[in-house]
Amino acid sequence: MVPILAGYIAYSIADRPGLVSGMIGGYLAGQIGAGFLGGIVAGLLAGYIAAWIKSWSVPEVLKPVMPIFVIPLLSTIIVGSLMQYVIGIPISNMMGGLTTWLRAMSEGSQIIFGIILGAMIAFDMGGPVNKTAFLFGVGLIEQGIYTVMGPIAVAICIPPLGMALATMMAPQKYNKEEKQAGKGAFFMGLIGITEGAIPFAAADPLKVIPSIVTGSAVGSVIAMLAGVGDPAPHGGPIVLPVVDNRIMFVVAVVVGTLITAFMVNFLKNKVSETDDIKEKEDEDLELEFDMN
Incomplete structure (x- = not known):
């Protein structure tokens, strides 16, 4: 890879x-x-x-x-x-x-460990920080320890699902491209692809990244405290058939997703009239080309 x-x-x-x-x-x-x-x-x-x-x-x-x-x-x-x-x-x-730091943290407070895992997964959405936490969880699966991958599996899907929900809850705060990206993010979240949140983070990192990190951290903590286990080296609802404590897995995902959506919509402003006008002009231009 x-x-x-x-x-x-x-x-x-x-x-x-x-x-x-x-x-x-x-x-x-x-x-x-x-x-x-x-x-x-x-x-x-x-x-x-x-x-x-x-x-x-x-x-x-x-x-x-x-x-x-x-x-x-x-x-x-x-x-x-x-x-x-x-x-x-x-x-x-x-x-x-x-990796050594993560191992040391795993022996301490479950709440702090859950926050760290969730935050790392969401922070760079598939980047090196995300992969460090993910591979740490995968390594423990090989040792028969599934209760670290469980919180990771929850955190993986929260950024894209949270942003997808946010675009549906407050469409006036997102432009046409972001609303379209929200549809894709929903399906990416279902199959555990954190990268579905990247278009939103790239457009507005100061508001999106804290929101997805918070949501993933909370979801991860809930899963950690509930003993959610995942024997599969992947995350998101797609692994639901194989996880331990499925009800709490779903609860953790739902709570984290809601926190992300509410927080980012609280932080974001309505799309400006200038952006609305530009978007309509682009649509008119596309229509004109289609007619020609």
Whole structure:
């Protein structure tokens, strides 16, 4: 998974010349123990290094082999060396430190531990912080401990479900694109894809991120205190058939979703008249093109 993530990050920056070096950098990140964060760093490095090499002025005779041989080879050597000898180990140590910290917290207050897990899952919606908490829960499943993955499974679906509900409760506070994204977020929440909340967080991070973090933290705490267990390495209502204490799983999801929706709608303002006018003008323009 990490090599694929790194490869396509590099591909998005430098196109095909960055793909190989990104995947190799991601593989090294996995081998070193740098995890998803290392994969993201490797992908970014590979992409920008490949793009930099692409900008070089080279003799005409070399141009045909640059994208298929020279750029992948040079960028792989540079990225591989950096990951192996410079930045890979510090990232690995940081990820290891996070995991150790989570293990230490799991032996303390269930409420605090639940807050931390829920907040980490919602904070970057599928990013390295989210993946650290998620992989921590998955690792405990292998040891027969399901009551950590249970709260994580609850927290995973709250951001997209909460934002979907928010757009339905107060449509006047969201533009056309956000209301459309809300429909998609609902279905993504049902199948446990936290990334469904990303369009909202990208548009208004200061109001959306605190809301989804709060909702996920509360839902996670409820699940933690109720002993909700999840033997599946996934989350959201899609795993309901296999979870322990299904009623409290549903209660935790519903409460967290409601908190997210009410909080974000309390913080957000109504869409301005300027935005409304612009939206209508865009619709008129689309209609005009369709008629032509």
